Amino acid sequence: MDVLAAKALGAGIAVIALAGVGIGIGNIFAALVTSVARNPSARDQVFGLGILGFALTEAVALFALLIAFLILFT
Amino acid sequence: MAAEGTIDALGQFQLETSLGALGASVHFTQSNLMMLIASGLILSLLFFGMRPKAIVPGRLQALAEIAYDGIRGMCDEQIGHEGRKFFPFIFTLFFFILLGNLLGLLPFSFTYTSHIAVTFSLALTVIVLVTVVALSIHGMHFFTYFFPAGAPKLLAPLIIPVEIISYLSRPVSLSIRLFANMVAGHVMFEVFASFIVMMAAAGSFGMLGAVGPLALNVVLVGFELLVAFLQAYVFSILTCIYLHDAVHLH
Numbered sequence: 001m002d003v004l005a006a007k008a009l010g011a012g013i014a015v016i017a018l019a020g021v022g023i024g025i026g027n028i029f030a031a032l033v034t035s036v037a038r039n040p041s042a043r044d045q046v047f048g049l050g051i052l053g054f055a056l057t058e059a060v061a062l063f064a065l066l067i068a069f070l071i072l073f074t
Numbered sequence: 075m076a077a078e079g080t081i082d083a084l085g086q087f088q089l090e091t092s093l094g095a096l097g098a099s100v101h102f103t104q105s106n107l108m109m110l111i112a113s114g115l116i117l118s119l120l121f122f123g124m125r126p127k128a129i130v131p132g133r134l135q136a137l138a139e140i141a142y143d144g145i146r147g148m149c150d151e152q153i154g155h156e157g158r159k160f161f162p163f164i165f166t167l168f169f170f171i172l173l174g175n176l177l178g179l180l181p182f183s184f185t186y187t188s189h190i191a192v193t194f195s196l197a198l199t200v201i202v203l204v205t206v207v208a209l210s211i212h213g214m215h216f217f218t219y220f221f222p223a224g225a226p227k228l229l230a231p232l233i234i235p236v237e238i239i240s241y242l243s244r245p246v247s248l249s250i251r252l253f254a255n256m257v258a259g260h261v262m263f264e265v266f267a268s269f270i271v272m273m274a275a276a277g278s279f280g281m282l283g284a285v286g287p288l289a290l291n292v293v294l295v296g297f298e299l300l301v302a303f304l305q306a307y308v309f310s311i312l313t314c315i316y317l318h319d320a321v322h323l324h
Contacts, residue, residue: 048311051304051307051308052308052311055251055304055305055307055308056251056308058255059247059250059251059254059255062250062251062254062255062258063250063254065254065258066250066254066257066258069083069084069257069258069261072083073083073084
């Protein structure tokens, strides 16, 4: 196989991890919406936690993206 | 740069010497220059913002006060009563990263937080500080951190390595999170900006189509502003959480 084609395929495979991250971020915000709907007065405290969880989960997506970039551009 | 249909996405992170021959002789890069500008901006915000000492603050003073109050609130909330001691460190860390992220969004500037060398040094500083604080407060008692009280003794060979690995991987995840966010954001800018050039080069019909990536890039700038704040916040709040662990041991 052509090296360039293999690189493109590898980068594509590397970002499959984003499926899990999508599910994770969806879960976080679903839980955030539910908890704010149940107890609107807790919004300020819960929102910070939700954003923290979002950033931690998003980092996983970026690890995968970074691997894809490394495969593509180096 | 879209030269003959290829996208040079990582070229924007290349270090070059700045300030002419003088800068070249001491290897003063544009990254260092941006760090100096960022530090100067923070110091002048605090200096000129707080100079009027008005009871009803003006715009600049309100900004400085909100920044001060916000970070101090975060320290008190996360670390507890001892948080006051670490407030200057957290404040410096937050604003150094925030200004790095925000200045990087300006055209022709450079994001120093997009280099793993910078973010990893910051994370290493944090982790060394956390360990030193924990050791100085708790002494040898600190090592019970790796084996939570009440856990079954049989599980010790399993729990202790896991805890040690998770402790040691903190600086890695802390630095890669910030660095990868910044790199990914700027690579996205570059890729969509290259699409604009490529489509516009394809004739008058392409000119119309180029509006798409241009609009997307505008939206991305807004998103990256959010990410810039968020990553600075996450970095400093995780530092606070680690410091809380160091001060209270679980």
